[in-house]
Amino acid sequence: MLDGFPGAFFVKGVLVGLAIAAPVGPTALILVRRTLARGWPAGLATGLGAGTADAIYGLVAVAGLSLIGDFLMAEREWLAFIGGVILVTLAIVSWRSHIADRIAEKSLTVVGLAGQFFSILVLTLANPMTLLSFVAVMVAIGALPEEGENLTTASAYDVHFVLQLVLGVLVGSVGWWFFLVALSLAMRKRLSQQWLHSFNRVCAVGLLLFGGYVLVEAVRWAVE
Template sequence: MVEGFPGAYFLKGILVGLAIAAPVGPTALILVRRTLARGWPAGLATGLGAGFADAIYGLVAVAGLSLVGDFLVAEREWLAFVGGVILVTLAVISWRSHIADRVDEKSMTMVGLAGHFFSIFMLTLANPMTVLSFAAVIVAIGALPEEGDSLAAASASDYRFVVPLVLGVLIGSVGWWFFLVALSLGMRRRLSRQWLHSFNRVCAVGLLLFGGYVLLEAVRWAVE
């Protein structure tokens, strides 16, 4: 069994979650745009979806679930293709919509919020290379048990290591997304309609670039 204080792994998990979530990417653009257009409920639902997907990838990375990890890497071509298509579709929708026509938070239904949650959840899971990023960050931060010098040393039975670390990843990731929601709400109250419209176009172009990159990666992996 793993020796040590579980709280230390929880804190290290928070650092891992922050390190994975903080870099600017398509998830951040989608979350900010949804918050600006539909208010904090849409932003929180999006952040929770991304956070739970990160936690699942964190579990795969730290629990030594090699079969799942091998499957994700082996099927990365079609997963990346699906993710790329989703991003390009969202880019087109964003470009054609008007973020300045903001929706009242009270009009958001549970079905709509569930759609925000599961759409970003599936989009995040469609990037199997995330598990490799988790592995690299976990090793870099030193979040492994003392007697283990690699992720292979951890197993699902080492629950005193796996559970607090994965919970920390969830808290760190969701905490970052909720922080972005708060920043976006500040922008929402202060920016003019013209600025919101311009920002919406920037988000659309960013999503299109991310989607194009992912599709190119899918093609590259397919021909290797």
């Protein structure tokens, strides 16, 4: 339906980015917690990191970079193990820390913000199954130029369309994360310290469950 309009692939990319980012997962928990604890700069840095990772996976999916895709899938158990360990570590740190104490600390430095960006970038890239999610969503909304395109044949894309789609994924994903940052800031102003502490514990448990699931998947893939 959008194919006759200029920038149609950009719009489709935005839809893909929203569809991939919107489901509640560990990235959302981490972003909300960081925003509550360290303010909007930490939230925006986290959102940019997650959005950049989504754009990278979008590029791999739409441009048909099959060597990268094959490598990610071949090493998925190790990547999943790394991601699981990171999530469990974050869960433990979250459980033992207090948001009120973090709020009282000085603002993050440039190095600190870079750490927020790259940590979520690595964590998101450590889940190669995201690549399959991108392909599935792109097929569902007609983001592939012709029916039957896949990771290999999609390499024939026009560069212009590839750039539109990947930029759209970045905008859609980052837009969703920035919306969560704004929502978290509004919630931060209305919640008492006790509620913030309780939410922090909920985030920790959620991260632990996600991390445990990823580790179980890593073991399952390793023994297949």
